[in-house]
Amino acid sequence: MTMELTTIWFALIAILWAGYFLLEGFDFGVGILLPVLGRDDRERRLLINTIGPVWDGNEVWLLVAGGATFAAFPEWYATLFSGFYLPLLIILVALILRGVAFEYRGKIDDGRWRRRWDLCIIGGSLVPAVLWGVAFGNIVRGVPLNAEHEYVGGFLDLLNPYALLGGLTTLTLFTLHGAVFLALKTDGEVRHRAGRLAATLGVPAIVVAGGFLLWTALAHHDVGGWVLSGLAALALAGAVVAARLRREGWAFLATGTTVVLATFALFVTLFPNVMPSTIDPAFSLTVDNASSTPYTLRVMTWVALAFTPIVLGYQGWTYWVFRKRLTVEHIPPAVVVPARETA
Template sequence: MELTTVWFALIAVLWAGYFLLEGFDFGVGMLLPVLARDERERRLLINTIGPVWDGNEVWLLVAGGATFAAFPEWYATLFSGFYLPLLLILVALIVRGLAFEYRGKVDSPQWRARWDLCIIAGSFVPALLWGVAFGNIVRGVPINAQHEYVGSFFTLLNPYALVGGLTTLSLFALHGAVFLALKTDGDVRERAGRLAVRLSLPAVALAAGFLLWTQLRHDDAWGWALSAAAAAALVGAVLAARARREGWAFVATGATLVLAVAALFVTLFPDVMPTTLTGGESLTVTNAASTPYTLKVMTWVAVCFTPIVLGYQSWTYWVFRRRLRVEHIPVSHP
């Protein structure tokens, strides 16, 4: 197997890991005003992701860095053509991170309410725009023969990409609700479990429609198989949520996200950014890749350091594995 194919697969794994882990972070942030009824419950919800949210974002940084090093043409065209939506995602992530750190610095309801809005918006915007971005990557965008994006911001707001955005939004919300049902106890757990059941209906409809639309456009055999597996995992998540089997429901929603990302990348291969222009040239794993020597060095670096990162993050989740209750949150705000 060529190193270009290996790195395309590794980048797909990084994005799948990011959607799996950061997906429930976004879901918790979006559901903050829905599930939390008072300040202690809001702090409870934030504390469920407090020890891990910044570690989950490492997957995004590594995915971006790997794309830059392994496929510089892809990186350049992607970030020049998708500049505004990616900038909005970056700003939202920065604001959300600041909100986690600063909402407890001042003992004022107004102060905390403003930062809570930042958490909600900072979770909603990326959850929507990541789906829009990947929808455009799979669908194709206007790229000329010089590998330059020649469309506009409104070119990206096509029906297929918007459905992709609503799909990731609904899946992340469901993933977050299931995670809260798994990570909390008491009334919050019960409300999160009921909400997960309600969120499953739009999530199933949107995900099924988007994956079906994708495969009808591309008709890839492996894409069909992975899409069917993702649909089966999502149905399993719905059944597990209804039975209040939070652990299995979380595994199923996570598998849905991983399999959906895999289906999109398999459908995309060997392109990395197809063009919609008649005289344009699509970016592929061949014409967008770095030199073989660069890919070889990167492969050895990945082999050495990836197990360390995975081991550390697994240890973090193991340490903070227990359920949280409102009683664990002090009554007075520090």
């Protein structure tokens, strides 16, 4: 029974991370593309408003994923946050700056003020988009863990070629995902610009993401990983075709599918480990030696069954309410906005 619960919670954590990358991925892409697709202040405000009602809700998936890891696999959580302390701290600071920038960029009618906060939005999107890939690349590849499951490497050990390719993969995928989202959520010139950019970004995304997934599959020889990686590659190719045909809805579905399948491929490849050791496989953290007690896992399972449908229903309702396309005409000329608005 304990083994079944640990496997279930490993799968649930994989789903939480896939959901986070699916939803926050296009938020990151919008922020990264802010200076590319937003040619003046009204267009940049338009881009921000496409994610204004949902970006903070999307970040809840990260909080839940972290909390679930802490409760279900405390050894994994402790080793991860001690060994990856600096990159995770950088991600946290970047996310905080981005959130503050959304709230404050329109508070003062001054071009320099807005440009500084725009830089925070761009950096607060670009940095996590890269570092999440680097972090998961290292988790799948393995890190130097000793017999006490303590990380004994340094920061530079995390900057290996495989992990850096993982960072480039998440950067390209999230940027493409964001471009497709903007083509889906806007109309007029911004929509056409975003669609053209998405069609252009598709080719490098296929090359980079395909190379990373192929490297992963060849290194671990996992059948499930091969299957999921292949399906992710097909979905990405479909996204490129749909983007070139200007079928934004299908393109967004395909990029979202790519992100989810690629995340699942990494977790399937990782299982039953949660953090392999490059020093000795016997020192690796697994779903068994890193898990909480059976009682804790049972309580968590009942809580998840009770509250997950409520959260999913509320978030789905939010997306439905704010489903319509936006245009520059929806953005008033006034620059200073009241408190609690994000434009």
